[in-house]
Amino acid sequence: MKLQKWLLLSLMILICYGVEAQNKKKFKIHTVAFYNLENLFDTINDPLKYDEASPIMELKANRSDIYKKKVKNMARVIAEIGSDMSNNAPAVIGVCEIENRKVLEDLVNDPLLLSKDYGIVHFDGPDRRSIDVALLYQKDLFRPINTSSHELIIYDDLTRDRVYTRDQLLVSGELDGDLIHIVVNHWPSRSGGEARSRSKRVAAAKLNKRLVDSLQSKDPYAKILIMGDLNDDPTNDSVKKILKTKKDKKRVPLKGIYNPFEKMFTEKGYGTTAYRDAWSLFDQIMLTKPLIEDDYSSYRFWKAGIYNKAFLSNKRGRWEGYPFRSFADGGFTDGFSDHFPVYVYLIKEANL
Template identity: 45%
Template sequence: MKKTTCVLLKALLIFTFFCLPKPIFAQPGNEYKVASIGFYNLENLFDTIDSPTTNDVDFLPQGRLYWNTPKYVSKQANMSKVISQLATELSPDGVALLGVAEIECRKVLEDLVAQPDLKDRHYQIVHYDSPDERGIDCGLLYQAKYFQVLGSRAVPVPLKDPRTGVVDFTRDILYVAGLLDGEPLHVMVGHWPSRRGGEAGSGWMRAAAAGVCKYLSDSIQAIDPNAKILIMGDLNDDPDNKSLTQVLKARRMADDLKPGELYNPMYDLYKNGNGTLAYRDSWDLFDQMIVSKGLVNKTAGGWQLYNAHVFRQPWLLQTEGAFRGYPFRTYVGDIFINGYSDHLPVYLFLLKKKS
């Protein structure tokens, strides 16, 4: 344990660390422990209070969307309902960790984990304000009885326009290092730049975000080639786009990964017609969870990837109208329809042999 902790401390470099009690896992079955991790884009989880430093004007009681307390309360209940059911087929206590995107501030996460459907899990929060103009951030929720946070930071994503040379910043990559049932795990949560302006014209921005994740991953694996790394988020690209395949080097097959390459278990899901959001009657799988070789290399021991899923339930889809079959979201245009999100959540299972 001293050796692995030392490696983790070196990878964190300038981070500050905290020690928590050792977690105890529920252990279904006779041979393996099970851990589940998820990601969910919460689609504009804003409070109703004006923030003077961000452009949240649409999500105010007198704003374009008339975002008020009853709507906020309903949104929180809807989000907690979804999260409470993620991965419960193998993990009755739900996901041990949950990456989230499109949250305005820490307070909305505090309200979320206090919801009746979630409060008994005692989720803790990792969150940093990002430079996003609208003020939407990423965060990580975790059950402290399963995951010990050792350190975290917000990693900037500089965007240098290839045409003008002007540098701007998008949402940070949230990096968290910790121990999952006593075993080192590195987690990155991202919300890569959108396709506004077209897929081709904006692709360089997602490549930049992918490059930051690749740099972090390579730096960690340079210290520990068998490091267990999980990159998750709304990447605004599909598994077969260049940002994933060429920059991040996330592969479709887990076998024979070369040094620095990652495995994308969402790739086959996508090719089999699964998606997490719909656009013009076509499904994309932007919400992804990508793992390092250490999580698919059985000789490395410890936690290993079992499988990945899109959480697709009939009640998460619209049942009528022009967007029938699409994710049941909060608004259609300016009309409040009291749904969940325009994205479906994703999750995966990790297994580890009992000692």
């Protein structure tokens, strides 16, 4: 009798396990990322650009070798972002602090990225430092449909002179068949102090909001990702009051924006760049409500992260733990960037 009970119990366990295994869903997963490449300039003096002050142009020797190493270091990082879960480099990655299309071509043709067959979306912008934003995408995963560059017109509060800064890049396309829209940003810096420069980032946020509103006026359910180095934290007015972001998914209205990086900053103290022993989380990726729904028949947000592996940080000295930047004290450090990359995973039920 005891043997019969044991066999019956074992059978019930096996049946329950089998049902659970059958009900387990399998998902496709893609990484969408953003990375400030910290002054990725070539070694050619462009007479039409103010590139003489770039760190690599200020070097006295070995510019070509250092440029190649800088490109390879950037390629190494991009190849690894999100790969522990997706087993692939980012399907799409926004970048900033790049000089021109040529440096992007060198980057995507590095042996570490060549097999990914990245395409490039880039427009030359008016920034006074000659740095632009761009989008890289794996051609077999993402197909651009519309691309546009949007000029941010701002003025210095004291002199009223025009401040030439980065354009905002809008790319609409299909990620594995799903229509998504991506806005790539590099908002004005805090030069002159946070308070004095604040209005410039508020203006950048307002331009961002107009782009989002325009997309949502055509389709309230538009899937939009806003990414970039904002030079503001998730709690600053530009993000909270202008974009009206929410840190809790349940509180995001239909046309609202979810910022998964706010809790990382306020509750965990995480950051992507450091200055004077204080961390800032300037690099962020935000999503509109249709990307955070629970229906995974199309691509939805799963989770977000900061890619801050040990090799990307300084190992010792005064700057221990800070991002291991490429250039410091007038020389090349063989580092990477003064910012950590950020990423989100998008997942979708696989059709078996």
